[in-house]
Amino acid sequence: MDEFLYTNRWYWKNVDDEMEPKTYTCYNCGETxxxxxxxxxxxxxxxxxxxxxxxxxxxxxxxxxxxNNEQVPGSLLGDEVKYLPENINKAYNEARKCFSIAAYTSSVLCCRKILMYIACEKGAEEGKSFVEYIDHLDNNGYIAPNMKSWVDQIRLLGNEATHKLENKNREDAELVINFTSILLKIIFEFPSLLN
Incomplete structure (x- = not known):
């Protein structure tokens, strides 16, 4: 955890403490x-x-x-996922933070990279093609039959973000982050809850 980003030791000068109250979800600590x-x-x-x-x-x-009621940065999309390896946790939170500042293409690219990280964490060799990483996950039972369409959606949107000039939009990034969150919970969080 980056202490600078998550410390409560910040002090603000000349703060107006009589503003009209605003209820929102803090982008940093996630509290409403x-x-x-x-x-x-x-x-x-x-x-x-x-x-x-x-x-x-x-x-x-x-x-x-x-x-105009638009929050910048916005709150983080996607659930907090427990028991993630450090590199996957960093990439997942990077995708969420990119979304919060409307960097949707970057968010989708991070989620695509997470698929590679998962494959390597589950035994694939680094330096393989992206298709080989997906095949590794599929062939070793990490992608259930009803999850294949999710992974394929992450792959397809990630490929478009990588190989085409068109930027990804909010809806694409939201879909990919939500699918990635569920995938991470199934592969890492839920099995760890049993231990």
Missing amino acids: ISSREGYTCSESSFAKGTYGKIYICHICKRPTYFF
């Missing part, structure tokens, strides 16, 4: 909070309208910006 602390932004000190607000999470002390 209602904050009154932060900063407002207007065009000038004489302007009457407010153009944006920065709210401070009272749990982790991280800022979140709101403009």
Whole structure:
């Protein structure tokens, strides 16, 4: 865990603690909070309208910006998955963070790479082709018959993100992260719960 990102030792100066309360899910700590602390932004000190607000999470002390009710960065999509190997956990959280800042193509590419990480974690040799990694997972029973379409969707959207100029959209990234989350739970989290 990156202490800088997850510490609650942040202190903000000149915070307005009488702002209109805002309930949201913090992108950093994942908690749903209602904050009154932060900063407002207007065009000038004489302007009457407010153009944006920065709210401070009272749990982790991280800022979140709101403009026209759009949260930046957004909350993390996908469930937290337990018992993941470190490299897979980093890639999964990278995909989730990419999604939270609307970097959808990057999010899809991370999920594609996770399939390679899973295959290597489950015995495939590094340096193989992507098809060989998918075959390894399939041939060794890590992909149940009803999961093949999920893995294929991750593969296809990941291939498009890798080999075509077109960027991926929110819907593509959301689908891929949700499928990846379920796949990781089935392969890593659920078996570890039995131990």
